[in-house]
Amino acid sequence: MSGLPEEKSLDECQEPLFTFGVIADIQYADKDDGYNYVKTRIRYYRSSLSLLQDAAQDWASEPAQPAFILQLGDIIDGFNAPLKTSETSLAKVLAEFEKLKIPVHHIWGNHEFYNFSRKNLMESQLNSAHLGEAEVTPAEGASDPESFYAYHFSPFPKFRLLLIDSYDLSVIGRDPTSHKYGKSLKVLKQKNKNADLNSPAGLEDPRFVSFNGGVSNDQLNWINSVLQTADKNEETVMVAGHLPIYPPSTDPICLTWNFLEVLALLQSHPSVVAYFSGHDHDGGYSQDTCGIHHITFNGLIETPPSSQAFATMEIYEDRMELQGRGLIPNRTLIYRTRQYTNM
Numbered sequence: 031m032s033g034l035p036e037e038k039s040l041d042e043c044q045e046p047l048f049t050f051g052v053i054a055d056i057q058y059a060d061k062d063d064g065y066n067y068v069k070t071r072i073r074y075y076r077s078s079l080s081l082l083q084d085a086a087q088d089w090a091s092e093p094a095q096p097a098f099i100l101q102l103g104d105i106i107d108g109f110n111a112p113l114k115t116s117e118t119s120l121a122k123v124l125a126e127f128e129k130l131k132i133p134v135h136h137i138w139g140n141h142e143f144y145n146f147s148r149k150n151l152m153e154s155q156l157n158s159a160h161l162g163e164a165e166v167t168p169a170e171g172a173s174d175p176e177s178f179y180a181y182h183f184s185p186f187p188k189f190r191l192l193l194i195d196s197y198d199l200s201v202i203g204r205d206p207t208s209h210k211y212g213k214s215l216k217v218l219k220q221k222n223k224n225a226d227l228n229s230p231a232g233l234e235d236p237r238f239v240s241f242n243g244g245v246s247n248d249q250l251n252w253i254n255s256v257l258q259t260a261d262k263n264e265e266t267v268m269v270a271g272h273l274p275i276y277p278p279s280t281d282p283i284c285l286t287w288n289f290l291e292v293l294a295l296l297q298s299h300p301s302v303v304a305y306f307s308g309h310d311h312d313g314g315y316s317q318d319t320c321g322i323h324h325i326t327f328n329g330l331i332e333t334p335p336s337s338q339a340f341a342t343m344e345i346y347e348d349r350m351e352l353q354g355r356g357l358i359p360n361r362t363l364i365y366r367t368r369q370y371t372n373m
């Protein structure tokens with residue numbers, strides 16, 4: 031007899047250090063169900079709000095309160111813009127998160143930019159950078175038209191979350207007079223010869239479409255400096271952006287334009303153990319050659335009303351336990367072996 035509760039190993043008795051909730055691509059609109067662009071999947075515009083309500087209730091009833099919620103972008107659908115319901119729909123969705131009374135970290139996806147300008151977003155409740163470590167938060171330069179929306183925070187000693195801006199280089203959201211818009215349009219037109227730059231038809235690299243974006247050199251340098259400090263402090267870092275960065279974890283049409291640069295940067299920092307994204311509503315998972323876990327979370331918008339798509343991440347010293355609901359499977363994600371040398 032071990033003295034432990036029956037049929038439970040010592041490991042199963044361990045409590046997580048902390049937990050947090052994850053949800054992606056809610057894309058709420060007060061609109062009848064429709065289809066995705068290629069008419070292969072149903073989009074449940076109203077149901078996504080009900081599923082969010084259920085998710086929030088579930089998180090609230092967990093034995094340990096999640097430390098925060100990570101909202102991976104596309105919180106409301108672009109259809110709100112022509113319906114002139116962007117503000118009201120956003121208020122409805124945010125009201126559901128507010129009931130939880132825990133911090134919500136918001137990432138921006140393409141649908142944020144269909145509804146709001148970057149300047150409006152910087153001034154809105156979707157700018158959660160004030161929850162980050164202020165002295166190194168580039169989003170504070172909101173008045174700078176070239177600034178990007180990225181920040182980081184430590185929810186627990188030795189652990190860090192880094193939120194990055196997948197639409198830093200983009201033709202959506204950026205002011206057409208900005209340097210970044212000009213650069214983005216040039217890249218896009220080089221890679222995409224279609225009259226409609228949203229169309230991936232015939233492309234060798236289908237990710238070069240207007241509904242995706244990339245990460246600027248400014249931001250790559252900033253990410254590098256944040257991760258250098260994290261490496262030095264022997265932290266465990268999880269990075270999150272709207273767009274995936276690892277091909278086996280997603281449909282190639284959903285990848286970040288310069289995913290290779292972002293991936294190589296994260297792989298070069300031993301502190302990084304995971305990358306979370308949304309955008310590909312089918313979800314996906316793969317562990318890369320350096321051991322980083324890439325989790326693409328299923329989108330709520332294409333989740334049938336009878337199912338679910340959210341998760342609770344339980345964080346331990348050596349691993350994360352992904353507790354998925356509905357379409358999202360449970361996973362045990364052991365951190366890669368890290369050697370912090372010459373930091």
Ligand SMILES: Nc1ccn([C@@H]2O[C@H](COP(=O)(O)OP(=O)(O)OC[C@H](O)CO)[C@@H](O)[C@H]2O)c(=O)n1
Pocket residue numbers: 066067068104108140141226228229230241281283284309310311
């Ligand atoms: N082949 C396509 C696909 C899309 N569009 C237009 O682009 C805009 C964004 O598309 P949407 O499907 O709404 O974007 P999501 O972020 O919901 O999903 C991303 C991936 O599609 C998931 O697989 C919209 O205006 C579409 O009409 C297009 O023109 N051509």
